[in-house]
Amino acid sequence: MNPSRHRMRLAVVAVCAALSGAATPTILDGLTADPAQAAPNAAYVETHLLFGTARPDGGPDVTEGQFQEFVNEVVSPRFPAGLSVDELSGQWRNQDGTISRERSYDITLLYPAHEAAGKDAAIEKIREDYKHRFAQESVGRVDDHARVDF
Numbered sequence: 065m066n067p068s069r070h071r072m073r074l075a076v077v078a079v080c081a082a083l084s085g086a087a088t089p090t091i092l093d094g095l096t097a098d099p100a101q102a103a104p105n106a107a108y109v110e111t112h113l114l115f116g117t118a119r120p121d122g123g124p125d126v127t128e129g130q131f132q133e134f135v136n137e138v139v140s141p142r143f144p145a146g147l148s149v150d151e152l153s154g155q156w157r158n159q160d161g162t163i164s165r166e167r168s169y170d171i172t173l174l175y176p177a178h179e180a181a182g183k184d185a186a187i188e189k190i191r192e193d194y195k196h197r198f199a200q201e202s203v204g205r206v207d208d209h210a211r212v213d214f
Contacts, residue, residue, distance in 0.1 A: 107177040108212045111187060114204030115194055118166035120158050126198050131169055138193050139171060142186040148172040159201055174212065 117126040135149060154168035175183050191203040 105211045105213050108174050108210045109177050109180045109183070110208045110210040111173040111175075111183075112204075112206040112208075113171045113173070113187070113190065114152075114154070114206070115169040115171070116154060116156055116164075116166050116200060116202075117168060117198075118156075118164050119199050120160075120201050121199050123199060125167065130198070134194060134197065135171070139190055142190060143173055143175075174210065177209065 115126075115131070117131070119125065135147075139147060148171070150170045150172070152168040152170055153165065155163060155165050157163050173183075173187070187205065191205060194200060194203050
């Protein structure tokens with residue numbers, strides 16, 4: 065994802081938090097809404113989790129409501145300071161070789177690089193819970209290093 069999209073996403077989250085009268089200045093895990101408190105050009109990890117909604121066993125697709133419930137029950141408690149969710153249109157080759165096109169979700173998590181080791185278990189639990197709950201073969205994970213500045 066390009067840097068300007070990151071800045072725009074973070075700006076939208078900051079505006080939403082300000083407009084909602086959030087009691088805490090925290091926007092994303094480890095980030096603060098007060099630019100004076102954020103370290104300039106700080107080292108962060110950006111993790112994208114990619115969730116498909118089609119079930120390989122032919123069952124009904126995961127609904128928007130079911131996905132939101134999963135985010136509320138499983139993801140948010142592990143990353144309570146914030147996250148981003150994007151709905152996508154994806155393509156996946158199942159284990160049997162069949163290509164399926166499906167509605168998908170990308171959850172973006174940002175956290176300070178020095179916290180990466182501690183966040184790994186929480187991220188893996190999210191992936192395993194989704195696979196188990198919705199009979200999925202996989203949940204994609206992409207980790208990248210990012211520099212964050214406000």
